[in-house]
Amino acid sequence: MAENPLTKSNKQKLADFKVGVDNVIFSVDSQQNRLLVLLVKRQSQPFQNQWGLPGTLVRIGESLEDAAHRILAEKIMVNNLYLEQLYTFGGPKRDPREEIDSFGVRYLSVSYFALVRFDEAELISNTGLTCWHSISNLTDLAFDHHTILNYGYQRLRNKLEYSPIAFDVLPDVFTLNEIYQLYTTVLGENFSDYSNFRTRLLKLGFLADTGVKISRGAGRPASLYRFDAKAFAPLKDKPLVFI
Amino acid sequence: MAENPLTKSNKQKLADFKVGVDNVIFSVDSQQNRLLVLLVKRQSQPFQNQWGLPGTLVRIGESLEDAAHRILAEKIMVNNLYLEQLYTFGGPKRDPREEIDSFGVRYLSVSYFALVRFDEAELISNTGLTCWHSISNLTDLAFDHHTILNYGYQRLRNKLEYSPIAFDVLPDVFTLNEIYQLYTTVLGENFSDYSNFRTRLLKLGFLADTGVKISRGAGRPASLYRFDAKAFAPLKDKPLVFI
């Protein structure tokens, strides 16, 4: 931003922008082993009645991340989540409104990626206009939202492999199988052998066995583990591999 | 972007933005083993006379990436480079102009990260207002540019480890030692043993020995290698490790 727009030295006209924030909100339904993304049905033009990512335009005095949290809060109630910025999509013509009714205003989308705990996330509206969609079964989306969603899906898979975001979204205590299920649902069936996954994870040393056992129907009861933030701290900036 | 700003249904006022693009442009001076970043001395308020990242405001009809390329083209002439989007910094108050003279306009910065070939990059202005600074010896920067720069530095290191961006910035033919020097300059002296680095790199199979030898003063002449794009293609989406 070397140039000051108020000195009229530059001949080219600057674009005026409205900035939107679009969220790719993922959740994992462990019961049905489905990876879900939250979509809303658009009520107005353009792309009326098509599904799209939940988004909003940034208000005066509001930071991008605040806007991302606001969207989330408007759609679902959730206590535990992971949120980070994804990418900024900003070419001209990505929003048809730029041409028809906008007096030259450009729409830029800063996308955010979120992972929320499924069994805790309660949809605020029950009109069916906001709901979870399985990632494996998607319709066409409004705008360039399919591109954004794919970008987010890619990021989700990378994050799972290299950082402990899963624990932001698991209950306080959980079995090792629950983690494994989560990983399998996101990364696919053959991402790793359960026994090796288990060994690798425990060797990292930040999962504490609570000693409590839990029985799910038949079979040997599983140990409940807890994520030990203190033990994890020294690993924070080290490269982790959960593969 | 679920809401249409033209329907006045939402009570909260939307912010108007100018969008800036700021570039973190890195280069490696192999002669002196220095990692360099391109900075410009600001000629106007705010932060007059302080160094900052080269940036510009996005013009009508211009994409973000176009703007990033335009900055680059205004500062240096270069044929080979790697460029990608870095992050979007957009909190209110990150630019003091928002308060004093801007009629409520917000400034948002979409930052880009670039790596250019040093011996080919020619500075366009020779006024001393645009120049390379060693990363190990930096002054205070304007705005939040230090944050952006650090973010870019981190990304550079990650990219070097996991993707072949070095080859976008090396000459057509190069010795293995030249690659090693580049890696050492960016990642630090102890990132890896030369012999192991060499073995790993060759095993990946996309470096073709041209058979031509080059002699640099004393010592055994080195083989010149060429990056083989065809051989690399199948590895494009696989995880690589150059460590």
Added chain:
DNA sequence: ACAAAAGTGTTTTTTATACACCCATGC
């Protein structure tokens, strides 16, 4: 001959992968 830079090989340790097998519970 010898220093300097390039390049090869070897040894040790660690990690990944693929399984086989034992354990505790419900029915």
Added chain:
DNA sequence: GCATGGGTGTATAAAAAACACTTTTGT
């Protein structure tokens, strides 16, 4: 007792890390 899910161990292969050594040049 046996099916079911939980949990441990082992054998093999591959990769990372450390470092010794050879080759080819300039002086």
